Amino acid sequence: MAQQLGQIDEVKVNTLGGSTVTVKLRVVGLPKPSGPAQAATAPAPEPVDTVDAE
């Protein structure tokens, strides 16, 4: 799942005391992927050469 810098996640935590609390976590550090961004969709297939019937 793509995380973004600065995004705030609300997560629930079961404490040792038995209660469940909600905490907000703000993402402040996220390594960047290397290389060019991947396309969201698969590339179009290569055109297929056709041979005319003679």
Added chain:
Amino acid sequence: MTDAVAGSVLGDDCKLYYSATLGGSGVLTEIPVIIDDTLASERRAVESNCRGDAEIGELIGKPKHTISGTLLVKRDTAGVGATFSALRDAYVNGTILHFAMATGDITHVGQYVFRLEGRLKRFEQSNPDNDTVKVSFEITHAGENTYASNFSTVTA
């Protein structure tokens, strides 16, 4: 076994939480007593030794994150215990869990939290004395998991 009491052993109570729900949306459960929890993060690197260079440089690649630590449980007549069972089963079955490692109580504003989804790579149990079971463990990011490990701060 029951959970060891915080502060009763070595006086150190680190904070590590886990959830079986992935994607960062699950309910985190605190692992009762963890000591010496450690985040190892190192970027892979290759040396650059090209013609014309006056010195060796390093090309820095992606980071590899590993969480390690030691779980303490108390030997008694109460059986294995829920925390021990959950982590052991995750190790045996290769289950990916969501982990959150905090510099303090995760409910306290300002704490620093590292989150990672991965597997227990190592589960090393020792029974060093008549009272304690120690499990030294190591967690690495699961290669097929797409949740990006990240650092966060607890905000109000």
